Amino acid sequence: MDRAHLAAELPPAELRIVGVGIYRSAAHIGVLCREPADKRLRFIHLAFHDDLRLEDDVTKCFLWIEAKLEDEPAAVVAAQARRVYRKYQRGGVPYGFGPYSGYFGPQGEIQWTAPGNGLTCATFVLAVFDSAGVRLIQGETWPTDRGEDKQFQREMVELVRMQSTVTAAHLKGMTADIGQVRFRVLEVGGAVAADSYPTDFSTAEVLALRLLEMIRRKTRRRSRPN
Amino acid sequence: MSANVQRILREIRQLTQDERAELRQNMKTMGAPTEGDGRGRLQEHPSQLAIPAWLHALLELDNKGQSDAALDELFDRIDEMLSASEYEKVDSILANMPLEGPSLTLMMALLSITRPAGEHLPSRVRYFDRVYRLCTAMRRDADSLLGGLK
Numbered sequence: 039m040d041r042a043h044l045a046a047e048l049p050p051a052e053l054r055i056v057g058v059g060i061y062r063s064a065a066h067i068g069v070l071c072r073e074p075a076d077k078r079l080r081f082i083h084l085a086f087h088d089d090l091r092l093e094d095d096v097t098k099c100f101l102w103i104e105a106k107l108e109d110e111p112a113a114v115v116a117a118q119a120r121r122v123y124r125k126y127q128r129g130g131v132p133y134g135f136g137p138y139s140g141y142f143g144p145q146g147e148i149q150w151t152a153p154g155n156g157l158t159c160a161t162f163v164l165a166v167f168d169s170a171g172v173r174l175i176q177g178e179t180w181p182t183d184r185g186e187d188k189q190f191q192r193e194m195v196e197l198v199r200m201q202s203t204v205t206a207a208h209l210k211g212m213t214a215d216i217g218q219v220r221f222r223v224l225e226v227g228g229a230v231a232a233d234s235y236p237t238d239f240s241t242a243e244v245l246a247l248r249l250l251e252m253i254r255r256k257t258r259r260r261s262r263p264n
Numbered sequence: 265m266s267a268n269v270q271r272i273l274r275e276i277r278q279l280t281q282d283e284r285a286e287l288r289q290n291m292k293t294m295g296a297p298t299e300g301d302g303r304g305r306l307q308e309h310p311s312q313l314a315i316p317a318w319l320h321a322l323l324e325l326d327n328k329g330q331s332d333a334a335l336d337e338l339f340d341r342i343d344e345m346l347s348a349s350e351y352e353k354v355d356s357i358l359a360n361m362p363l364e365g366p367s368l369t370l371m372m373a374l375l376s377i378t379r380p381a382g383e384h385l386p387s388r389v390r391y392f393d394r395v396y397r398l399c400t401a402m403r404r405d406a407d408s409l410l411g412g413l414k
Binding site: 108111121124168170 | 330331332339343346347367368373379380381408409
């Protein structure tokens with residue numbers, strides 16, 4: 039946990055090579071890395087359906103975590119994040135709950151096994167690390183029977199339905215994928231904060247709770263009247 | 265002499281006699297030039313002649329310590345070839361990529377971008393083995409660094 043920081047206490051600019059940023063709501067996560075040209079920090083994240091973004095402004099990252107990697111693999115993860123952004127900045131990363139498997143096909147394309155498959159902001163992070171050969175989690179240890187996850191997935195289908203770019207086939211596939219394993223934002227953050235990869239669910243869950251406590255402690259302090 | 269080469273030479277100087285012998289054997293197996301074999305380390309390795317001009321430029325960039333920019337360029341070039349199913353071109357790069365000179369980061373990046381297309385790239389297994397042996401010779405944890413890139 040010594041690599042997890044509240045931005046208010048240590049700015050993300052202190053990030054060495056690659057990590058993740060998490061919003062204050064604890065509901066959104068993305069990859070933090072640097073641009074080679076100006077060495078400035080970038081936040082690359084799947085904002086929503088077909089909406090991959092690269093932000094110069096990292097102030098929304100309330101919490102950030104440096105990945106525990108040696109310099110070489112860390113640099114490759116960062117470069118993969120930038121590559122995926124360059125390739126998909128105009129669309130092509132649908133939102134969905136595809137099964138946990140390999141993310142990239144032989145032509146460098148994001149690989150879908152069925153219509154409706156896609157990534158969430160959290161699985162986007164897993165996919166980027168995975169593309170660099172860094173398996174962050176032991177996906178097979180994650181629970182698949184959490185009612186709250188199914189409810190979340192149902193709500194997300196309804197939100198995606200409102201998108202003008204979404205196809206009926208994608209919505210049908212997304213609906214069929216309700217019940218697929220869900221990797222929650224703070225669990226993925228917890229996995230990045232772990233001392234070794236891949237992280238199993240029980241470790242990630244404990245670390246996720248600690249991250250949540252860090253956020254709550256800070257937000258409670260903020261909301262206290264002077 | 266690049267910073268990378270200087271670093272590797274420093275590491276070699278710290279090796280014991282037995283470790284040096286092992287390294288020489290590894291280098292021979294990999295087909296890389298070794299000390300005193302008549303192919304000085306500053307000479308261009310024959311394999312480098314078979315790589316495209318853009319890769320020479322990219323290796324120069326990497327040599328100058330601009331690995332991040334080199335990685336972006338490498339990814340874009342290979343991505344383009346893989347998207348066009350030009351597997352033979354990519355395989356030729358894997359077959360002819362020199363081990364002496366490029367940073368370990370660049371070598372790992374090449375393994376990373378080619379991993380999903382591994383079944384179309386027969387030279388990738390040999391390239392992986394060469395990088396693995398180099399890591400071992402440099403006394404780095406090859407399993408931890410490369411395990412996910414096989």
